[in-house]
Amino acid sequence: MLNKGLRDEQSTRIDNVLKILMSIGFLPKFWNVEDTSLIDNDLKNFGLSVETLVDLNENDLITLLVRCHLDWNQLELFGDFLVKFSIVENYNFSGKAIAIYEYVQQESKTFSFGIISKIASAKANV
Template sequence: MLNKGLRDQESIRIDNVLKTLHSLVFVPESVFDTHQIEEALKGFGLNIENLNAIAQNDLIVLLERLHLDWNQKEQFADFLVAFSKQNPFDFKEKAIAIYNYIQQESKTFSFGIFNKIAAAKNNH
């Protein structure tokens, strides 16, 4: 278990990685800079290839090990959905698995996440 100071530093680091990933995929009509995304994913010990290869449950375990909170997990799933839109890899199933995990394990029902699940399924 991390002490409060380390947990805060780790949370800030995770937030910065997520902000970088989101800034790279939420720009309308842009072609993703795969190199920059690869660099940002390194913050989670991932790259695009092993992100594609990792099983859904293993990805969730990785996110737990990295101490992502519920909101950070949701943001990572949002990134996966956005990145899937203009990418040869389809990460929507992984995003749906993360959303479902959040809904079940956080013990809090979120209509926002429910809607994200429905949207990701409809865009399949």
């Protein structure tokens, strides 16, 4: 178990990585290797890359993110990133985002209309 100081430091680091991922303004319709390597640099903080995101199933992705100590809000934000990244034509992570949202909704034991809305929106894009 992490002590409070390390937990706060780790949470701040995770928040900063998620802010960088969410700050990506323009997503081109098609990505090349150079474009995905920019996102890979940030995803490596979670032990991920664009290719591993493609290869991992929903349960394995959630397990990996939980092992990286993402809290409920951070998991939800990662799901938001996946939905945003799914705009790119050659990647569709909406199913993985839905699984993350449903996991947060179920495991946090807190009902959120915001998450229900995000699930419905992501299902429309699947």
